[in-house]
Amino acid sequence: MKQLKKSLPHVCPSCQSPLKVTSLSCDACATVVSGSFELPLLARLSGEELQFVLDFVKSSGSLKVMAQQLGLSYPTVRNLLDDIIQKIEANERILKADQ
């Protein structure tokens, strides 16, 4: 049976506002922590974008190494990074506006 791949939702499907974490649970002892926690900025990225950030960190921040690993040109990889930076900055602005 094909396993369903779930992604973490970070915007409300109804009104598109940013979602918050309201409960966390421990699988071992079933303890549940409730409250209102902000999603970390990186958790607001899509799966592909988050993978890009992880690969970027693993390659010591070298775009040249990233380009070789992904089989893409240097400016293409730089553009992907710039797009993620812009998205993070936009999320930061939204979070500041909410506070």
Add this chain to the structure above:
Amino acid sequence: MTTWIFNPFTYIAGFKSLVIGWMIILITACIAYYSHTHFDGAIDAHVFAGNEMYPAWHYVAEPFIDWSSLVLVFFITGRIFSVSTVRFIDIAGTFALARGPFVLLALVDFLAPQTKDLFHISPQLLFFVFISLGGAIWVIALIYNAFKVSANIKGQRSVWLFIISLILAEVVSKIILHYTLH
């Protein structure tokens, strides 16, 4: 496959594409010498039917002046309007590679029929027109994608900046060609 044809810059850019692009420009110049094709503008390609022979270096200088004009104008546009860091080597490399279809146009010019008026349209002329038109569209698509990838400018803004920069590059190339070669 479509990406390789219309946007190879996703995979190749910088110094590598500059070397490949320059080799293509030199091959194009050699073919153009024999097919009497002149690249007398940033994106121009004309075949001259007359018997007047220009020196070989004209055929080499023309595409390099065209390429330099495009690189100069689009690099300045990129540096002014892009939020990313635009590298000169990326603009130079991708724009050199974008001139690839001109090889095809220089080759097709061997088939250019002598036509004095539009009342004598032959199948050979139609074939020549369609191939030339296709080549021109291909070159423009490649230059647009080279600009988009190298400067990271997207959306409607990229289209307007591309059109204005292309016209400016055409004017710059015409001026340089006028004062140097013609």
